[in-house]
Amino acid sequence: MNEVNQSNIYDFKSISTVNRNWAYDVDGRKILLSYFKEIKADPNLSGKLLYKYEFEQENYYVLDICNRSSSRKRKWNGTPADVELKPAYNGPLPxxxxxxxxxxxxxxxxxxxxxxxxxxxxxxxxxxxxxxxxxxx
Structure with a gap:
């Protein structure tokens, strides 16, 4: 079991705007980052994040973190290793x-x-x- 602390909470919204615009998932669903309830990474799905909008939801939706979705459908030329997760908070929340x-x-x-x-x-x-x-x- 992981140690419980705030350093295990990451800021996904900040990486969604750096060189990428995560507008849609792999099935064309509009991404609503503020509504994510659960996010997980599967080592067998490189460059993909699995997410749910509800804890009770059976299946995960898939977000390709290396795909830049926009009206012009441009591709981002980065790799999963280029994505740096940063803690959501600078210190403990009072x-x-x-x-x-x-x-x-x-x-x-x-x-x-x-x-x-x-x-x-x-x-x-x-x-x-x-x-x-x-x-x-």
Whole structure:
């Protein structure tokens, strides 16, 4: 089992716009990156990503990461090795102090499995007040 941390979360949207425009998958479906729920890579499918829009979806759709889809149907001349995945976040995302306290109490009660407790205990807490809650008079 992989270690649970935010460095395992990658920014796919940034690589979709560098030298490529992933508009459609191999079956001609419009790509909606913001709606991806699951992405996986199969070592037997070089240059392809498998994705789902719903966790319950049976089959994966296939995205050719080396194909540049556009109105002119140009091909990108890169290879899968040219695609560099970067972490989605520069550092740990902070959570509110109240959430941090609640998560720690769930860890103490063993409501969160021991394997995951170090992740939750090491989260950074901060005071978070949503900007849209202020009245601008």
């Amino acid at each position: 959570v509110s102090k109240a959430l941090h306290k609640d998560l720690n109490s769930l860890c103490e009660l063993n409501a969160i499995p021991a394997y995951y407790q170090s992740f939750f205990k090491n989260l950074t807490a901060e005071n978070y007040i949503p900007q849209d809650t202020f009245d601008e008079d």
